[in-house]
Amino acid sequence: MRHIAIIGSGPAGYYTAEAAQKKFGDDVHIDIVDRLPVPFGLIRFGVAPDHQAIKAVSERYEKVALSDTVRFVGNVSVGCDVSVSELQDHYDAVVLATGAPNDRKLDIPGGDLPGVVGSAAFVGWYNGHPDFADLNPMLGGRHVVIVGNGNVALDVARILAKTPAEFGGSDIVSHALNALETAGTEEVTILGRRGPHQIAMTPKELGELGHLERATVRVDKNDLPELGEDALLEPGMRKAVTHLREFAAIPEAFRADKMISINFNFFAAPTAIEGDGKVERIRIERMQLDDELRSEGTGETYDIACSMVISCIGYQTPPMDGVPYEHGRGRFANVNGRIVPGLYCVGWARRGPSGTIGTNRPDGVNIVELIAEDWAVSTGAKAKAGREGLDVLLHARGVDVVTFSDWKKIEQAETYRARDGAPREKFVRVEDMIAAQK
Incomplete structure (x- = not known):
């Protein structure tokens, strides 16, 4: 069994997870890690609120999230709760899909x-x-x-x-x-x-x-x-x-x-x-x-x-400890998405803030192909603990992880508190999100 950690639950993250599912099937476990307790990144927080038809793409991501091989790990801050190098120790591939916030x-x-x-x-x-x-x-x-x-x-x-x-x-x-x-x-x-x-x-x-x-x-x-x-x-x-x-x-x-x-x-x-x-x-x-x-x-x-x-002159990806960074271009240093074998970036974190939401789909496919290439030459590598190792680490540090089923409770609460005609009233405080799923 191979293990992939994807950092960021926006379009780039979920398209990469979807591509990995199609490529590796049941032979891979995928953890999508996000610092917020709620998924979908740019779809939730970037797409204009009066463009609900565009936001509906999250239904596709939900199908990926609900599959047996994919897990949402919310309320976990990479760089604070866990480092990139620690994730590399536990996962066969780490993909930075942090966007350009x-x-x-x-x-x-x-x-x-x-x-x-x-x-x-x-x-x-x-x-x-x-x-x-x-x-x-x-x-x-x-x-x-x-x-x-x-x-x-x-x-x-x-x-x-x-x-x-x-x-x-x-x-x-x-x-x-x-x-x-x-x-x-x-x-x-x-x-x-x-x-x-x-x-x-x-x-x-x-x-x-x-x-x-x-x-x-x-x-x-x-x-x-x-x-x-x-x-x-x-x-x-x-x-x-x-x-x-x-x-x-x-x-x-x-x-x-x-x-x-x-x-x-x-x-x-x-x-x-x-x-x-x-x-x-x-x-x-x-x-x-x-x-x-x-x-x-x-x-x-x-x-x-x-x-x-x-x-409104553009965005950039924030640097992360231990990850090569191109300050002039505001993105992680990479060659076609590969930072080093085992560490990759996708979406805006790879190419800078360009393209549409749909551009991230072929981007995710390409990253998964790079991962497959690197795995093909490392067949004798020692097995890694994957999500079990991450869970032990986060539990020891007292991190309150939010799962996708927890998120569905948050979503239900947001729907319940919506004003007339609105699809939801979002919680804008992390502590309120956490309380809603208890």
Whole structure:
């Protein structure tokens, strides 16, 4: 019997477990270890709460979790309760599927002022992540600036602009819903260093902005390339840019009844955030594209008065003791997912924050193939204790492990306490999660 430990219970972790099941069958035991008592990682805490259809992929992961060869080991912090090297002692393969939960720093003057928030923190706040339950973002001002031109920026803008009724059917947590209901937001400005043809936004997410009850979208038609240039884009991008053109063509008379304006500022790079002890304005430099479509400054600047800046410029994987790390790329050092034989990484921990949820499925398959290759040349290796060895270690350290059946009790309690129309009301404190499954 071989033993695999997967660190992280998000999409990368479960797709890797699924691939290992198919590859090795009953000849392998798989433990999925997570520092939180609840599984599914990015699906629970990263996917927007009003995108319940995407969150439904967790049903696939549950089928994997309920099989005889897979076990969820929740409420266990790798690096605190147990080290990576200790896991290597007990398992034939250790796979780091920790994702990239940390914000990339907005490295400009004033980037640490109160009122500057990273998207991991803000998204975690409205999705009920225990790390960000006490965030208390500055939502009292009229103008919020979002830095970034990807789907996360769109999610944040949409959440800021929705009415309480538009959150019907979502699992946004109550503390965020209440704060957003009383927010003073009148304008949301999305900054992008380059132009409409360089966005990293998908058509569905862009199109959603056009259907918000109290918000209108503004795009400066002068920022749009000539219409004929759209033909050079791949179909998805062309459809996304078509949405931007439609936004630019909205007549002013239609905008009059809208309470919130979502403004796209292209060719705009933040250079400083200023204010007396808190965010009061952000300075922007106008950009242009060089012959290789890279952005370069023009020297022309302007200011936007605002009370909050949300940085959506990417994420990075936190380092772990004893694991080689690429600081410049914010991920574990690896070759196609192999760190060293016996230690691997998958998903964002391997490649950085890129791709969709589905991208993690072939990634998991590839990692399992690497594991099989390494096992093929180590057939005489000494048998390892696997989950039995881990259980002895955790018991001796007094770690209160949460199993998948325990999680189902937590889930049942969250469903029971849901507000009308919502699928659940998440616990946002680890101690409340633990209490719910007792």
